[in-house]
Amino acid sequence: MDFEKYQNLPTIIMLREVIRKWWQADLTFADKHGVVQTWQSGEPPLPPNDFCRLSVLAPEGERRCSESLRSLQQKFKGNKRLRQALAQDCHLNFTLVGVPLYLDAEYEGMLFVQGLIRHPLEDHSAQVLKAQLRELVPVASDLDRALARVPVLDAAEMGKLSDLLELAISEILRHEEVTTRREEPPAAPPPPPTESDPFDKLIGRSGPMLEILKLIEKVAQSHSTVLINGESGTGKELVARALHHHGLRRDRPFVVQNCSAFNDNLLESALFGHTRGAFTGATRDKKGLFEVADGGTFFLDEVGDMSPALQVKLLRVLQEGTFLPVGGTHPKEVDVRVIAATHKDLGEMVKRGEFREDLYYRINVIRLHLPPLRERREDLPVLIEHFLRKHHREGQRARGLEPEALPLFSAYHWPGNIRELENEIERLLVLGGDREWLPAELISPRIRDAVMPGELSMSALRATGKLPEAVEALEREMIQRGLARTQHNKSRLARELGISRSNLILKIARYGLDRGPDEAEEKD
Numbered sequence: 335m336d337f338e339k340y341q342n343l344p345t346i347i348m349l350r351e352v353i354r355k356w357w358q359a360d361l362t363f364a365d366k367h368g369v370v371q372t373w374q375s376g377e378p379p380l381p382p383n384d385f386c387r388l389s390v391l392a393p394e395g396e397r398r399c400s401e402s403l404r405s406l407q408q409k410f411k412g413n414k415r416l417r418q419a420l421a422q423d424c425h426l427n428f429t430l431v432g433v434p435l436y437l438d439a440e441y442e443g444m445l446f447v448q449g450l451i452r453h454p455l456e457d458h459s460a461q462v463l464k465a466q467l468r469e470l471v472p473v474a475s476d477l478d479r480a481l482a483r484v485p486v487l488d489a490a491e492m493g494k495l496s497d498l499l500e501l502a503i504s505e506i507l508r509h510e511e512v513t514t515r516r517e518e519p520p521a522a523p524p525p526p527p528t529e530s531d532p533f534d535k536l537i538g539r540s541g542p543m544l545e546i547l548k549l550i551e552k553v554a555q556s557h558s559t560v561l562i563n564g565e566s567g568t569g570k571e572l573v574a575r576a577l578h579h580h581g582l583r584r585d586r587p588f589v590v591q592n593c594s595a596f597n598d599n600l601l602e603s604a605l606f607g608h609t610r611g612a613f614t615g616a617t618r619d620k621k622g623l624f625e626v627a628d629g630g631t632f633f634l635d636e637v638g639d640m641s642p643a644l645q646v647k648l649l650r651v652l653q654e655g656t657f658l659p660v661g662g663t664h665p666k667e668v669d670v671r672v673i674a675a676t677h678k679d680l681g682e683m684v685k686r687g688e689f690r691e692d693l694y695y696r697i698n699v700i701r702l703h704l705p706p707l708r709e710r711r712e713d714l715p716v717l718i719e720h721f722l723r724k725h726h727r728e729g730q731r732a733r734g735l736e737p738e739a740l741p742l743f744s745a746y747h748w749p750g751n752i753r754e755l756e757n758e759i760e761r762l763l764v765l766g767g768d769r770e771w772l773p774a775e776l777i778s779p780r781i782r783d784a785v786m787p788g789e790l791s792m793s794a795l796r797a798t799g800k801l802p803e804a805v806e807a808l809e810r811e812m813i814q815r816g817l818a819r820t821q822h823n824k825s826r827l828a829r830e831l832g833i834s835r836s837n838l839i840l841k842i843a844r845y846g847l848d849r850g851p852d853e854a855e856e857k858d
């Protein structure tokens with residue numbers, strides 16, 4: 335079975351990206367023997383979340399993780415008719431979802447995503463989970479933070495994920511069918527995803543954003559270290575990916591590690607690896623992420639949270655390209671481009687003695703500042719359009735926001751920046767059902783309350799413009815909200831609004847607020 339050929343199928347590349355973006359999880363393949371296959375990086379995929387990463391640091395954790403995978407495979411092997419996605423819990427009670435791959439009725443392995451939870455954990459379950467992890471990795475700390483990052487998928491999202499996995503399998507089968515029919519060697523693999531892929535696109539037309547795009551083009555080709563500064567959700571990781579995909583290392587790994595996710599010991603071991611016997615439970619040598627990233631790019635997020643001891647080690651990698659694994663005596667060599675990011679002011683930290691000055695100057699070779707969304711509101715319309723397209727589902731009619739919605743978005747201060755905007759648009763698309771234009775009333779109460787305290791009427795947004803249009807907009811708004819409030823009880827709403835029922839029905843039709851032919855008639 336030629337896994338390499340499948341991993342380069344455009345749909346598989348796209349699905350990997352979608353799963354990573356939506357749920358911060360990795361689409362992975364295990365062959366029929368349960369061996370997890372490598373992606374283009376030449377390395378096994380990284381465990382999906384910080385919690386799993388911590389767990390596999392311990393040999394026992396790694397063994398149990400493989401055991402959980404094998405157990406799902408046994409279910410597929412035991413029932414050849416089972417072709418759809420199946421979920422099961424792993425040793426840490428995370429959910430693992432897999433779909434089997436059969437070629438010519440032969441079981442070839444499974445595509446899977448692991449490290450998910452189905453409901454936000456209650457206190458007790460969280461305590462149990464943390465205790466389980468501490469049993470495996472006694473030095474583990476900061477577990478609350480790691481736990482907060484574990485992706486939670488409700489039933490609807492689990493369904494969506496299963497659909498995507500099944501789609502990936504059908505894509506592989508379709509590819510097999512076409513290549514066998516043609517009886518010719520498979521086409522050359524397409525290039526790896528670039529920043530021009532729909533799910534990896536940097537959008538923006540504002541002055542600051544155009545400057546950043548220009549700078550990315552310029553610096554992508556160099557090997558210099560880059561420091562990206564900006565609030566959470568402003569696109570630091572996306573910019574780092576764009577630098578990597580545009581640069582000379584695009585065919586090599588892109589590795590990400592958040593420095594605030596682990597305590598010092600674990601971060602050191604994750605970054606630099608450890609040797610056998612370095613600490614209790616280290617029964618064999620383990621590669622660190624710097625080695626995994628060799629030849630490629632390493633995105634070190636929240637670099638301002640690194641301890642002084644690790645800052646020294648990082649400086650050595652940057653200056654000499656060498657490091658010592660935990661417990662090691664022989665330095666290892668790597669060639670890695672480091673892109674560091676932080677929301678902190680490292681210059682101020684240097685002044686306070688919290689960040690090494692020499693390291694600061696070493697990583698601050700090229701600096702990119704990503705301004706918060708509230709300082710580049712001109713980008714809102716294009717970003718909204720981009721996210722509407724990105725999260726649009728097949729068969730959905732949504733074409734855009736109703737005109738009243740944009741002023742609310744423009745007035746909001748966006749503390750969560752582009753991530754918050756993206757989540758909001760995705761939410762609107764889900765709530766909008768089969769509406770063509772998404773109304774302002776569906777916008778999250780959080781945003782509406784911040785912008786229109788106490789539910790000010792829409793007229794507040796229309797201080798200028800033609801009076802008849804403003805009156806119409808208000809009338810439409812009142813009827814729309816009234817219909818939602820009374821669950822489409824037109825007699826009651828007509829009474830509340832002080833107009834006749836027939837007049838209300840005419841206005842509903844005029845504004846296109848009908849629920850359609852199957853609309854249930856209301857009781858009074």
Ligand SMILES: Nc1ncnc2c1ncn2[C@@H]1O[C@H](COP(=O)(O)OP(=O)(O)OP(=O)(O)O)[C@@H](O)[C@H]1O
Pocket residue numbers: 355535536537538564565566567568569570571572573635720752753756
């Ligand atoms: N200019 C942009 N165009 C399109 N999407 C964007 C842009 N900037 C950010 N995004 C999207 O917003 C989300 C957050 O971006 P990203 O993770 O890169 O931010 P970040 O600054 O690294 O956040 P954090 O510091 O919290 O890790 C992602 O889904 C990303 O794709």
